[in-house]
Amino acid sequence: MATIKIKQVRSKIKSPKVQKLTLEALGLKKMNAVVEHEATPQILGMVAKVKHLVEVIK
Incomplete structure (x- = not known):
C-alpha cells in the first residue's frame, strides 16, 4: 500500500476533544x-475528520 505524509x-x-x-x-x-502512515481506510478516515487541521503531502 502507498504511504502518505501528514502535516499539522x-x-x-x-478544537473539540475528539x-x-x-x-x-x-x-x-x-x-x-x-508523520508518515500507510494509506489504509482507517488512517484516511482519521485524516478526513481533522482535514481542516492537517495537510496531506504525497
Whole structure:
C-alpha cells in the first residue's frame, strides 16, 4: 500500500476533544510536525475528520 505524509498546519487549541484525540492517534503533537502512515481506510478516515487541521503531502 502507498504511504502518505501528514502535516499539522493549524493549532488544535480550540478544537473539540475528539479531534485532539484523533491528532494524537495520528502521532501529531506539535505544529508543523510531519508523520508518515500507510494509506489504509482507517488512517484516511482519521485524516478526513481533522482535514481542516492537517495537510496531506504525497
